[in-house]
Amino acid sequence: MEKLVINGGNRLEGRVRVSSAKNAVLPIIAATLLASTPSKLLEIPNLEDVGTISQVIEALGVKITRNGGDEIIFDASMLTATEAPNELVRKMRASFLVMGPLLARKGEAKISLPGGCAIGARPIDLHLKAFEALGAEIESTEEYVCAKAPNGLKGTEIYLDFPSVGATENVMMAASMAEGKTIIENAAEEPEIVDLATFLNAMGANIRGAGTNVIRIEGVPSLHGAIHTVIPDRIEAGTYLIATAMAGGDVFVENALPEHLKPVVAKLKEAGVTVEEEIDGIRVVSSGKELKAVDIKTLPYPGFPTDMQAQFMAFTTIAEGTSTVTETVFENRFMHVAELRKMGAHIDIDNRQAIVAGVPSLHGADVNATDLRAGAALVCAALAAEGTTKIGRLHHIDRGYDDFVGKLKRLGADIVRIDE
Ligand code: EPZ
Numbered sequence: 001m002e003k004l005v006i007n008g009g010n011r012l013e014g015r016v017r018v019s020s021a022k023n024a025v026l027p028i029i030a031a032t033l034l035a036s037t038p039s040k041l042l043e044i045p046n047l048e049d050v051g052t053i054s055q056v057i058e059a060l061g062v063k064i065t066r067n068g069g070d071e072i073i074f075d076a077s078m079l080t081a082t083e084a085p086n087e088l089v090r091k092m093r094a095s096f097l098v099m100g101p102l103l104a105r106k107g108e109a110k111i112s113l114p115g116g117c118a119i120g121a122r123p124i125d126l127h128l129k130a131f132e133a134l135g136a137e138i139e140s141t142e143e144y145v146c147a148k149a150p151n152g153l154k155g156t157e158i159y160l161d162f163p164s165v166g167a168t169e170n171v172m173m174a175a176s177m178a179e180g181k182t183i184i185e186n187a188a189e190e191p192e193i194v195d196l197a198t199f200l201n202a203m204g205a206n207i208r209g210a211g212t213n214v215i216r217i218e219g220v221p222s223l224h225g226a227i228h229t230v231i232p233d234r235i236e237a238g239t240y241l242i243a244t245a246m247a248g249g250d251v252f253v254e255n256a257l258p259e260h261l262k263p264v265v266a267k268l269k270e271a272g273v274t275v276e277e278e279i280d281g282i283r284v285v286s287s288g289k290e291l292k293a294v295d296i297k298t299l300p301y302p303g304f305p306t307d308m309q310a311q312f313m314a315f316t317t318i319a320e321g322t323s324t325v326t327e328t329v330f331e332n333r334f335m336h337v338a339e340l341r342k343m344g345a346h347i348d349i350d351n352r353q354a355i356v357a358g359v360p361s362l363h364g365a366d367v368n369a370t371d372l373r374a375g376a377a378l379v380c381a382a383l384a385a386e387g388t389t390k391i392g393r394l395h396h397i398d399r400g401y402d403d404f405v406g407k408l409k410r411l412g413a414d415i416v417r418i419d420e
Contacts, residue, residue: 001392001393001419001420002392002394002417002418002419002420003390003391003392003394003417003418003419003420004379004382004389004390004391004394004397004405004415004416004417005388005389005390005415005416005417005418006364006379006382006383006385006388006389006390006391006413006414006415007364007387007388007414007415008247008362008364008382008383008384008385008386008387008388008389008414009247009384009385009386009414010247010383010412010413010414011247011248011249011250011288011412012243012244012247012248012249012250012251012383012408012411012412012413013249013250013251013411013412014251014252014410014411014412015251015252015253015254016240016251016252016253016254016407016410016411017254017255017407018232018233018236018237018240018253018254018255018256019043019045019046019047019232019233019236019402019403020043020044020045020229020230020231020232020233021191021192021195021230021231021232021233021234021235021236022045022047022049022050022233022235022236022399022400023165023190023192023233023235023307024191024192024195024196024230024231024233025041025044025045025047025050025230026049026050026053026094026097027094027097027166027169027173027192027196028041028195028196028199028228028230029041029050029053029054029057029074030053030057030094030097030098030100030101030169030173031101031173031196031199031200031203032057032062032074032076032225033057033060033062033076033079033098033101033102033105034076034101034104034105034173034176034177034200034203034223035074035076035077035203035223035224035225035226036076036077036222036223036224037075037077037224037225038073038074038075038076038077038225039073039074039075039076039203039225039226039227039228040071040072040073040074040225040226040227040228041071041072041074041227041228041229041230042070042071042227042228042229042230043070043071043229043230044070044071044072044230045070045233045402046070046402046403047398047399047400047401047402048395048398048399048400049092049094049399049400052088052091052092052095053092053094053095053097053098054072055085055088056084056085056088056089056095056098057074057076057098059081059084059085059088060076060079060080060081060082060084060098060102061076061078061079061080061081062074062075062076062079063075063078074225075225076105079102079105079106082102082106082108082109082110083109083110083111084098084109084110084111084112086112086143086144089111089112089113089114090112090114090115092399093114093115093117093122094166095111095114096111096114096124096127096166096170097166097169097170097173098111099111099127099131099145099147099170099174100127100131100169100170100171100172100173100174101173101174103131103134103136103147103149103153103174104153104173104174104175104176104177104178105177107148107149107150107152108146108147108148108149108150109145109146109147110144110145110146110147111144111145112143112144112145113140113142113143113144113145117371118332118335118370118371118374119330119332119333119335119371120330120331120332120333121331124145124166124167126160126161126162126164126167127164127166127167127170127171128140128145128147130158130160130167130170130171130174130184131147131170131171131174133156133157133158134149134153134154134155134156134158134171134174134175134178134182135149135151135152135153135154135156135178136148136149136153136174137149152178152179153174153175153177153178153179153219154178154179154180155175155178155179155180155181155182155217155218155219156180156182157182157183157185158171158182158183158184158185159185159186160184160185160186160187160188161186162186162300163186163187163188163189163213163300164188165188165190165192165193165300167188168184168187168188168193168215169188169192169193169196171184172184172193172196172197172200172207172210172215172217173196173200175217175219176200176203176205176206176207176217176219176220176223177205177219177220177221177222177223178217178219179219180218180219181216181217181218181219182216182217182219183214183215183216183217184214184215184217185213185214186213187209187210187212187213187214187215188300188301189211189212189213189300189301189302190300190301191211191231191234191257191260191301192231193210193211193215194210194211194231195230195231196210197210197211197215198210198228199226199228200223202226202227202228203223203224203225203226204220204222204223204224205217205220205223206218206219206220231257231260232255232256232257232260234256234257234260234261234305235305235307235308235373235400236400236401236402237253237255237256237257237260237261237282238261238264238305238308238311239308239311239376239380239401240253240284240407240411241253241261241264241265241268241275241282241284242268242308242311242312242314242315242380243379243380243383243408244284244285244286244411245268245271245273245284245286245288245291245315246286246288246291246314246315246318246380246381246383246384247286247288247380247383247384247413248286248287248288248289248384249284249285249286249288249411249412250283250284250285251283251284251411252278252281252282252283253281253282253283253284254280254281255280255281256281256282258277258278258282261282262302263302263303263304263305264304264305264308264312265277265282267294267296267304267312268284268315270292270294271291271292271293271294271315271319272290272291272292273285273286273291274286288384290320291315291318291319291320291358292319292320292321293316293319293320293321293322293323293356293358294316294319294323295323295324295325295326296309296312296316296323296324296325296326297325297326297328298326298327298328298329299328299329300329306327306328306329306330306333307373308373309325309327309333309373310333310336310373310374310376310377311373311376311377311380312325313325313336313337313340313347313354313356313377314336314340314345314377314378314380314381315380316356316358317340317343317345317346317347317356317358317359317362317381318358318359318360318361318362318384319356319358320358321358322355322356322357322358323355323356323358324353324354324355324356325353325354325356326352326353326354327352327353327354328352331352333371334349334354335370335371335374336370336371336373336374336377336378337349337354339367339368339369339370339374339378340362340377340378340381342365342366342367343362343363343364343365343367343378343381343382343385343389344359344361344362344363344365344385345359345362345381346358346359361384361385361386362381362384362385362386363385363386363387364382364385364386364387364388364389364390365385365389365390366389366390366392367382367389367390367391367392368391368392368393369391369392369393369394369396369397370393370396371396372396372397372399372400373400374396375391375393375394375396375397376397376400376401376404378391379391379397379404379408379415383408383413383415390420394417405417
């Protein structure tokens, strides 16, 4: 099994450039299914999940051409199937994002139920309810979901019971080619939603209001390919801010958009960390000591991002005082607590709230990533801990961090990836 071996205590110094956002590039790759001519995406990050969603759309007939760099051409002019391969959907639930485009383009889709994962049941009821409102007939069993719209989709008003990111994206893509107008109320407002809408509009769609909780879509009969550069990954950027704040150092996180990280920056400043927001990135300076306890509560955007909860909890484990971490978005996103305890963290859980009593420092231990962001949190903790930490189950981390080891090494971290 491959492991990361990290000797904590090194300060992090220098510049790190964040890659394009995983949670923007996945729906945008799914959206290429809508176009009857090729699309070109630039600066595609090298992530497991990008490989998986690419395999899914290739199985549907999309021709993918790689130029050997980070540019990829997706040609969906000839779709040959409307069923996503089960093993790929099970591997990555975001594969479910092909349902909206398939319904819009082909009038049908069959996808195995994405199932839950470590952080929660991850139901898709809001997606299905919205597709039915657009006129699709849904048939679902324990294994899969079948959706059919033989007479095409019809625009309508849709209210999302929860501002679900995936449901907002799936509906936006389906409605982009529905007949007439669709209004999505209580839509998710994440920057990744805005980036998807920007790409869809470049393809000829007519979408207004992305980034607010009301999105208006005027359906069009067809969409063409477009060229697009995906937005930077705000969660990857936030992870480097936390790593530097904990280990101590002076790092410039290039290509990070400060406006996408306001809650995280605000909380780091509240904890006594120096954070300077520049035009082309964010600078973080920290002694790694005298960090102050703070309380965080995750909320849909623009609230504190749930995808930064594990990393920030790691930070609070060595802050002076008691912090509370409340997770309101997912029902089981505290899997990292047990692993952080192995490193000496003092954390109690009371339902959806973790109470963290800061300790002077963590110590190295053998731990495992339980999900993507938990893995990132353990890396941050290990960089600040005394001694050596070994982290297993790296496939979780490989899903969402491009060249994590290389980028950290270049900042001065003592980190290697071994095959034990
Ligand atoms: C996206 O997942 C992200 N993934 C997640 O990032 C992120 O944590 C999440 O949004 C919230 O910001 C991608 O974009 C690929 P949701 P998604 O639908 O779309 C409930 C990471 O680490 N819900 O907004 O699945 C659901 O159970 C990953 O990069 C329903 O009840 O998130 C959850 O409690 C993890 N019914 C809440 O909404 C539905 O039909 C938020 O889910 C859909 C969702």
